[in-house]
Structure formats: C-alpha cells, structure tokens
Amino acid sequence: MTPAARADAVRSRERILAAASGCDVRSLRLNEVAREAGVGVGTVYRHFPTVEALVGALSLDTLRRLREVAERAGEDPDAASAIRTFLSEALALQLENGGLQTVLTAATQGNEENRALSAEIFAAFAGTLARAQREGVIRSDITVLQVHHLVCGVEHAVRLGSPADRALLLDVMLAGLAGEPRR
Amino acid sequence: MTPAARADAVRSRERILAAASGCDVRSLRLNEVAREAGVGVGTVYRHFPTVEALVGALSLDTLRRLREVAERAGEDPDAASAIRTFLSEALALQLENGGLQTVLTAATQGNEENRALSAEIFAAFAGTLARAQREGVIRSDITVLQVHHLVCGVEHAVRLGSPADRALLLDVMLAGLAGEPRR
Amino acid sequence: MTPAARADAVRSRERILAAASGCDVRSLRLNEVAREAGVGVGTVYRHFPTVEALVGALSLDTLRRLREVAERAGEDPDAASAIRTFLSEALALQLENGGLQTVLTAATQGNEENRALSAEIFAAFAGTLARAQREGVIRSDITVLQVHHLVCGVEHAVRLGSPADRALLLDVMLAGLAGEPRR
Amino acid sequence: MTPAARADAVRSRERILAAASGCDVRSLRLNEVAREAGVGVGTVYRHFPTVEALVGALSLDTLRRLREVAERAGEDPDAASAIRTFLSEALALQLENGGLQTVLTAATQGNEENRALSAEIFAAFAGTLARAQREGVIRSDITVLQVHHLVCGVEHAVRLGSPADRALLLDVMLAGLAGEPRR
DNA sequence: CATGAATGAGCGTTCATTCAT
C-alpha cells in the first residue's frame, strides 16, 4: 500500500515494457522478455499474466494517440484531408508499434480498455469515412474494415522495404481510394 | 543407386511435396509433413535440408507459372492491361501459395533454379513496368521492388479479411498506381 | 513491541490459522493461505517459518483433545472399553484434522509443545494398551507404534471411501486386535 | 520396422520403467524420470505421453500377477484360505509396487488393458468374497470396495512402519474380517 | 537411401521463499 513499495514495481513494469517493445510483437516469448528486462520470469507473469495482456499494455498508449487522431479527423471539415490525416497517422503509429495491427484487428479480444479504445477509433473513423464517401472523395464500394486491412497491408509493404517507402506507398493507397471506382 | 532405389526416392520426394502443399506454408512442421507423407523424418531432411528448401521446391511450379505470366504480359501491346494482368495473376498466385511471397522477396537465397526464375520474373516485369511508366499509365515515381512489396501488402490485407476482398483491394492498388502522382 | 503491535500480531496469527484450517492440510500453499487470511505472505512466514510449523500449530488444539481422551481412557477400569474409546476418538480426530497423522507419526520433530503432547499421548495409551494386553482383551503381539500405524491405515482407508465407512472399518480393526492371535 | 531399430527403443523403455519404479509413484515427475534414466525428456514422452501411461505400464505386470492370484483363489475350495491367500498376495504386490494402489483405486481411468485387468481382479475377488460371506467365514456387512480400501490402509500402515510389520498387520485385518460382527 | 527413435534446447507456467520498502 506504500508508494515506496510500488516504486520498484513500476520500475519493473517499465523495464518489461521497454524490453518487450524491442521484440517482434508477433513472437513475444515471456521468458525472453524477462531475460532482456533483467527481471525474473515470475515478475513478468505478475505484471502480465498473458502475452495478450503485455501486448495490450504495449499498445495502450498508442491506441490513445490514435483515438485522438481519429477524433480530430472527425472534426476536420474537409473530408478528404480528414481521411488523409487519419490514415497517414494510423500507418505511422502501426509502423512505430508492431503490435498495434494485431490489437486493432483482433479488437474483440484483449482487455476492457483496449477494446473500448479500438471501438471508439473504428467508430470515429467510420463516421469520417462515410462522410467522405457521401461527398464522393472516397470510393463508395469499400468498408471500414477493408480500409483497415489495406493500412495493415501497406504497413506490411513498408516493412518489407524501408521506412523511406512509407510516404509513397501511403500515397498510392490514398490515390487508389480516391473518387469513384472506374467502371 | 540402382534405378529402383532412385524410383523410390522420387516417389518419396513427391509424397513429401504433396503432403507439404496441403499444409499452411507459413507454419510447416517437418515432423508433421513426414507423418502426412507416410515417410520418415530423416527422409524429409535428406530431400530438403531446410524448411526454406522445401518451401522453395513447393514454389517452383508456381514460379514457373508466374514467369509465364510475366512473359506474356511483356508481349501485351497494351501496357496498362499488361500491368493489370500481371499484378492480378501475381496476387492470385501469392494467395494460392503462401510461401511465394517469401521466395520472391528473399530472391537471393534459395536454390539455383528458384533464383533464376525470380530473376527472370523481376526482369520481365521491370520491362513492362518501365514501358507503362514511359507511356504514362503508371506513376513514374515507383520501383519494381516497391510494386512487389505492394502486392505483398495487398496479399496480407486479403488474408486479414476474406478471399472475396481480393478484387476490390487489387483494384484500389491498381487505381493508386495509375497515372501520375497528384502534385 | 507496543501492546498495539502485539495485538495486531496475535490477530494476524489467528487469521492465518483460521484460513489454514479451511484448507486441505496435505496441500497447503502458503501463498494461498496468506491470500485467504488477508495477510501478506511475509507475515505467514514470520509466524510459521515452515509448513510443518503451521501444521503443528493447527494440530495443537487437536493434540490437546487427544491427550484428554488418552488420559480419560487411562482411568476407565474396563480395559476393552478404554481401548475402544481411545482408538475411536483418535480415528475421528485424525479424520477431522488431516495433519494430525503426520504430527503424531513424526513426533520427534516439531515444536516443543507438540512433542510434549505427543509423548504424553503415547505414554498414556501405552499404559492402557499394556493393561488390555495383560488382561487378554487385546492380542499381546502388537506394539503401541503398530497400533498407531493401524489407525493411520484405517484413516487412509476411510479417506479412500466415504466418511460413512468409518464405523465399520474401525470395528474391523478392533475385532482384529481383540483377544489373542489364532495359532 | 526393423527389429534392430527396436532394440534401442526397448532398452530406453526399460531404463525409463526402471527409473520410474524407483521413484514414489504418487509424485512422478517426467523430467526427473528422464534424468534418472539417463535419457532425453522427449524419449520419455515418446514412450509414455502422460504420467498415467507410465504408471499404467509400471503396473501392468503386477496387475497380471494379481489377476492370476485372484483367479487361483477363486478355485480354492476353502473360502477362508482363498481370502487369506488373495489378500496376502494383494498386500504384498501393493507394497512391492507403490503405484498399484492408485491404479486399482482409480480403476475407471487408465488404459484399456489396465481397466480390463482391474475389472477382472475385482470380479474374481467379489466372487470369492461372496462365497466366504455365504459360508460365514467373513463378516457379511462389508463390501468388496471396503475390503480393497482396508488393504490399502494396511499397506499404508506397513509403509509407516517397517516391512517386517506386514504379517502382523495383515493378520489383524484378517482376524477383524473373520466371522460375523459382534452385536 | 529410408527410417524413426533419441536428443535437448527452450517455452509456458507455477510456487516456495526472500527481501526491500
């Protein structure tokens, strides 16, 4: 109950998160995280009973930022620019945090807070996308989920190449989404 | 070394390949392949010292088909249609054969034949792409490698969703590649 | 060392004992006891350095009751009834308190008080048994320790079946002990 | 398929069984067995996928012998001697093989063969016991299962003391089972 | 060549015990 006792715990937690964020999120091995963090295995389990809990914690902050972005985009009167801003930021954040893709894609799993955040992000973006589609600046034959998958695809493409490809590949995606499909 | 022994070896090889192609290429367990093939583990290792070798062998046929496609596309006088055909086919083949992405992306590894085929495919497509870019039907600021990565990205996106998304997501990519970048 | 601190310590001790007596004595997990007692693990270790110490403390009360029984049996002029009463009570108490068997059997270990109580119990019962054997109501070829082991055996048998078996199995044992061995 | 290949496997199997029978059957740890047997963990798992499989295998031979005993007892025209022989042998075998108690008691689990053997043993003994009870040489108020539990209890008692106690404690049990209960 | 038994590194997980606060 003393804040002093917590100091150590907080430090452990942060070392673990730091170590974990250095690993490939898709193959987190809790023993390895413990080793890297210079911490006992048990400590990792105390803080994060499952891999999902750890991945979730790793993504919490990023999810908050993405929600922020999604909400600000919702307030942008220019629908095209709103879409551009959001997708650009989403891509950047996903590249920064390799676990975000999983967390967003499997949005029904994970802890309460992550699910809530994911839901808010999707909801906000759904609104923006619908608006853009009504205004004809985004092709009307695509769903929110498909756009999300596309962003994940571009993330994948950037990872196959170099970070420097990001702007170009994003631009291709945006151009492909713009306007109506050619018949 | 008798002909009989050889026949046996060939038969083993084929059983292994048949068994492996039934598995998800991205999580090949050699023991399981052996069991499915009705063959000892050692036999699998004799034929394919590494997982990559097996994946490579599994992709040989697909690579040949892709080369065929690339060459035919090279002969299509309509550059736009050539690009469209090739990328569509490449995507379809990659979705069909989950190992193809790796084989093409890590084209400098693998066995002689795979490397040669990959090189031919890339060379043929490079020609077609350059022509399309000269004619202004594909944006000029993108490289062969980046397009390859994009295809892999779309493959990834389709896998996240459903096979039914393929046509749409491909179309987005093609639309995004078309013409010149907006200023 | 203030009286207040002492009061707290006593309270902790009692909460721990209460929690532990609710668990199966043969699979005590100190962490769990601590949790159930609403007390830190460290506190449990302070009061009871080893599991044995805790089991011993848990048995103290039962041991006192068993000593009482042994002494009263010693005063029963009817040797057969004395034996019957004592063994019946001993069995009942052992079934009630799963740790008692260990405490009695390993009577040379444990804390001062437990050892003293065990010694008194064995001494009192030894007197009663000798008397019964002199009077010919209990076979003369069996020792106190063997009888103790038999009681533990019957306890084991009852645990394998149901509590309802207790009377019958006790009766078998008593009948088996009665009189002289058949030649 | 070659007998040669099996030679090693048989040797491993036997080393494992030997090592395991040296351990306390009620706390078999497969890693430890492997260590003791001088064999890789995987080898233990190949031969015995579960602890139960190992315990079962350990008891197979003993079970067969016990069935033999039960059947021969069934053919003994003297019911009292039949009971005496069977229980004496059962006790001896259970002392020899610490896992037998578990295997017999949890007779519905385990592999096919063990269950079949246990069933045969219980069936044969049930016949003998009923006969003895009809003839009035064994008290009529006890069931096969209760007798089995008693044998386990005596096994427990002997283990608490020394092997030398076996004959005496068995005799107490037999005397206790004899005739009719005193009213 | 083929076989599949053997190996052992290594992951996930638990839990008794210690020790900084």
Added chain:
DNA sequence: AATGAATGAACGCTCATTCAT
C-alpha cells in the same frame, strides 16, 4: 511487524534436428 513484489528453480511439454540401425 507487515507487506507483497521479486526471484528463480523446476516442471510439463513441444519440436527441429541428428544419427544409429
């Protein structure tokens, strides 16, 4: 004296790889 976070040994189990037959 109390706390509970931290520790790490050890177990269950899997699987890629080797090697005796």
